[in-house]
Amino acid sequence: xxxxxxxxxxxxxKSGTSxxxxxxxxxxxxxxxxxxxxxxKQSLMLMATSNEGSKATYEQGVEKDKFLINHASLTLSTxxxxxxxxxDSSFYICSASFSAGELFFGEGSRLTxx
Amino acid sequence: xxxxxxxxxxxTLSEEAxxxxxxxxxxxxxxxxxxxxxxxxxxxxxxxxxxKADDKxxxxxxxxxxxxxxxxxxxEKGSVQVSDSAVYFCALRGFGNEKLTFGTxxxxxxxx
Numbered sequence: 001x002x003x004x005x006x007x008x009x010x011x012x013x014k015s016g017t018s019x020x021x022x023x024x025x026x027x028x029x030x031x032x033x034x035x036x037x038x039x040x041k042q043s044l045m046l047m048a049t050s051n052e053g054s055k056a057t058y059e060q061g062v063e064k065d066k067f068l069i070n071h072a073s074l075t076l077s078t079x080x081x082x083x084x085x086x087x088d089s090s091f092y093i094c095s096a097s098f099s100a101g102e103l104f105f106g107e108g109s110r111l112t113x114x
Numbered sequence: 115x116x117x118x119x120x121x122x123x124x125x126t127l128s129e130e131a132x133x134x135x136x137x138x139x140x141x142x143x144x145x146x147x148x149x150x151x152x153x154x155x156x157x158x159x160x161x162x163x164x165x166k167a168d169d170k171x172x173x174x175x176x177x178x179x180x181x182x183x184x185x186x187x188x189x190e191k192g193s194v195q196v197s198d199s200a201v202y203f204c205a206l207r208g209f210g211n212e213k214l215t216f217g218t219x220x221x222x223x224x225x226x
Contacts, residue, residue: 004157032212043118043218044203093157095214103214105150105158 003027004096006106013084014114021079021109023094029074030096034103035067038091050077084113116141120204120217127194128225135189135220137178137204145206147171147180147187148214152201161189161202196224 003026013019023033032051036044048064050056050071058064066088068080077096081088093108121136139147146165150158162171164180164187171178176191187204204217 006157034213041218044214044216046213046215049213095158097212102160103212107155107157 004030004094004104004106006092006094006109008109009107010110010112012112012114015085016083018080018082019084019111021081021092021094021111023077023079023096023106025075025096025104028096028098028104030077031074031099032097033071033077034095034097035069035077035079036093036095038093038108044093047079081111084111086113089113116145116206116208116215118204118206118215118217121220122218123201123220124223125220126223126225129196130193131224133189133191133194133198133222135202135204135222137187137189137217139185139187139204139206141185141206141208141215143209145208147178148205148207149176149178149187149189150203150205150216152203152219154200158203194222194224196226198222199224 005024007022035047038044047062048056048058050069052071056069071077089112095103095105097103117140119138148163149161151161152158162173164171167182169180178187178189201219201221203219205214
């Protein structure tokens, strides 16, 4: 099946710094990418939907200035957590689809903010 | 809004036991229903899906039937293996909508 890759898989940063997570579709063009956040023992919470070349659509309650999403090409979307704080520590997962077809998920990126 | 309620885990079974993981949903219209599996250290993978009432999705010995009357999509397998140990997520996708709504996930551990 199609492959979606995230990088880094694990990142530790100091409070106040910014962290960028990449999501790449390796063998197909992803017209739409989704970013999820997963808390321990909880479901995946959709943060935002991004379409290539346009601004991301954020879910209610998600701070767009805090979580910057860029979908500059059909194979790459990035999530930047700006001025990270310990409460931003979480597991971030991206998924990608082509033309409203099947969704493919990345392996996830674990962020720990000290 | 749409929601998915999934059996809480963790679930621990012996090899060759029968597995059921319950999933019920709330949605308007006619959603598509999915089971995803997440093996340790990997991303979510689609396990099976059903797009309309009474459809049965099946894959790798797992089955789930879309029951509109009970708004359920329970996952079953007749004889589990150690390699089935993973986290299983029930999810729905509203008609004409790309977004997935997930349940909380159920961690399954199979003991030899």
